[in-house]
Amino acid sequence: MSHHDQIKEHMEVIGADGVHVGTVDGIEGDRIKLTKKDSSAQVEGGHGEHEGHHHFISLGLVAGVEGDKVRLSTTGANAQTFEEEE
Structure with missing residues (x-):
């Protein structure tokens, strides 16, 4: 099931x-574009080479949309291994 139209x-x-x-910055093709501000704040709170640019998550990893x-x-930790960078 596609959740593309529910993701804002x-x-x-x-x-x-x-x-x-x-945090969703937008949808580009078949990927969710995450905001730059979250690129270093994820699961482990790390900084460094992943900071300051967009990361993307495949829409194929979306299980559902629940409210906002x-x-x-x-x-969350496994999702980082699937992230793509800009």
């Missing part, structure tokens, strides 16, 4: 475990 800018993206993964949250089918 500023929605929170969370893993299956409820961990914050990012996009829930993924994988945990």
